[in-house]
Amino acid sequence: QVQLVESGGGVVQPGRSLRLSCEASGFTFSDYGMHWVRQAPGKGLEWVAATSYDGSNKNHADSVKGRFAISRDNSKNTLYLQMNSLRAEDTAVYYCAKKTAGSSFNCPDYWGQGTLVTVSS
């Protein structure tokens, strides 16, 4: 079955960097686009970034553009999110999610359990 396991979260000071990882199993990782989605405490879901199956096409939400970067290593079945210049408003649970099969325009289907990032001095 599809498994997505995020890691790399923690407490970080404003302005510092953090890299999240998401290890995938149970499906052919290199065949699917992937998303990062976040959820601030007590708030709703916010799309953060997405990448195509081969990493050639990617985009980021305006709220993180220029600070965050999504990437993938298909040889390691792993998705990454490099987060730089972190702000307090980036505090959230970050979910890795697989794109629904069928179209590259699809929202996610399977989600990991999330990793908490807390930006605080």
Place this chain on the structure above:
Amino acid sequence: QSALTQPASVSGSPGQSITISCTGTSSDVGSYNFVSWYQQHPGKAPKLMIYEGIKRPSGLSNRFSGSKSGNTASLTISGLQADDEADYYCCSYAGSTTWVFGGGTKVTVL
């Protein structure tokens, strides 16, 4: 990239049907059939309930159904059950390799 608009809360009695709306614009919901719906219980990851506007994942109860009219997508839950009490979110493709979520709706089973 403004969030899609959902009602903050919807409630119903066991056995009843409820409908949750998700209103976007002609740049997202109105232009694409790539709308998904998710159920999220407290402390858990979201679970896909509907994708491409009307399709149910394999094995999911047919009590959940999706539809779309113009810039508004809808999720209907029929035969409401206690376990349906959760937060529900919509998601839509918004063009130019971007996606947008709704603000979420809390469903309460009375």
